[in-house]
Amino acid sequence: MQTEIPILSFISAALVLFPLPWYCRAGNIAAMSIGMWLFVVNTINAIDALQWTGAYQIPFLFWCDITSALVTAVNVAIPAACLCICIHLERMASFCQTSASVTKRRRILLECLMCFGVPLVYAALHIIVQPRRFDVYENFGCRSAIYPTVVALFVVWIPPLALSFLTIIFSSAGITWRHFLLHGVQFSRTRPSSSLTSGAYIRLVSMAVSEVICTIAATVVAMSFNLSSGLAPWADFTRDLTEVSSFSSAATPKSITAMLITEWAIMVAQSFFFIGLFVLGGEGRSRLREAVQVMRKVLSFFQRRSTCIAELKGTSMAEGYVPL
Structure with missing residues (x-):
């Protein structure tokens, strides 16, 4: 996999940049943030795969501190952005007053907070269940360490699952689609010159749903592998943020290797969903x-x-x- 990981990661990082100018002109902060987060994490995966090919030493502590936090933050960044997309689309399809300058400023502020503020807070809270500074795996790079306890369920795994299911409920279960189906013809007639056409509306909802499905899959995989041996008692938890654990490919359990490959593959899939649904449109x-x-x-x-x-x-x- 040492050839496929950096090549596909760099390709994914390059491709997700194409839609960003269009989303910037449309003022879609949430969709822009998805592309930015995907670009950052794909670039990190590619560099780590090249840096730690056949090695598991820690030459750059500061790099690992930053990248492990960013890889952790993306777990909630993407579902939070998808939820913002569905909320905005529902308001447009229900013909709420979204054109007012005050409402637009509030929406931009909310999306910036949800897409960038919440992920950074989530990454900071990760220290609650972080037994050591980070882990380093040969051929994969740095990852955050997680102590498998009940607290980790609420701090690490429930937030991305909750945001993902909220997005699915908000879109697929009826709220966003119901307004669009009820007012679809009126939507097409009243917004002919808008950058958000009926086709773009459908693609954005589909993109949000596909992204959160990938997030659910990645979260469930990580949770199942980390909790495969059961929940550890919180009384046994110890924290040493000066400790760094390194694992060679021979010493890494096959389950952990499978989890790392699965997480990387899901990130690439999210990137191709992001660019693929954009390319389906004429602008793309x-x-x-x-x-x-x-x-x-x-x-x-x-x-x-x-x-x-x-x-x-x-x-x-x-x-x-x-x-x-």
């Missing part, structure tokens, strides 16, 4: 074509430059000059 396809054209121009530029350098070197050698 045009932006992707523009990006492909830019990449082709960049590649052709470097190709022409390398050809010119090779020709100049050949000319210099033929004339008896040795290039520096």
Whole structure:
């Protein structure tokens, strides 16, 4: 997996950047935050896979402190952003007064708080059930340590599950879809010039639901592996934030390796859901074509430059000059 992990992670990190300018123009802070979080975590996964290939030493303590916290924060960042998307779409489909400047400022403030403030608080609260500074796994990098106790259920695993199920209830169970189905024709007629068309509405709801389903799967997998030996008594909990545990691939249990691979695969799947549902729209396809054209121009530029350098070197050698 040491070839697939960095390659697919870097590809995912690059792809999730394409929709961000469109979401920025549309003022969709929640959708922008999903792309930003996916970019950050995919980049971390790729760098860690390259840095710790065949190694499990800790050369960069500060890097591990930051990355393990960010990987932890994304567990609630994505479902929180998806919940904000569904709340905003429901208000638009029910024709609430979303165009007022006061309401828009409140929505932006709420989405910034939910998409960035809540994940950082969640990552900070993780220290309650953190027995040591972090763990380092060969070929995977740094991960936060979790003491498997009842407190960890409420601090680590219940918040992302609760936000995910709230998103599903808010969207799939009827609230968002019910307003859209009841007012779908009126929505299409009254918002013809809006960036949020009926097709974009459906894609955003579908993206939110697919993202939280992936979050539920990742949370259940992590919870089942961490609690496979049962809940530990809180009385036995000890904390030493100077301790760092390192595990070689041979010393890492197969269940932990399977959990790490599953978490990485789910993150890649979330990235492809994010970009795939965006590309289904006309705006997404045009932006992707523009990006492909830019990449082709960049590649052709470097190709022409390398050809010119090779020709100049050949000319210099033929004339008896040795290039520096």
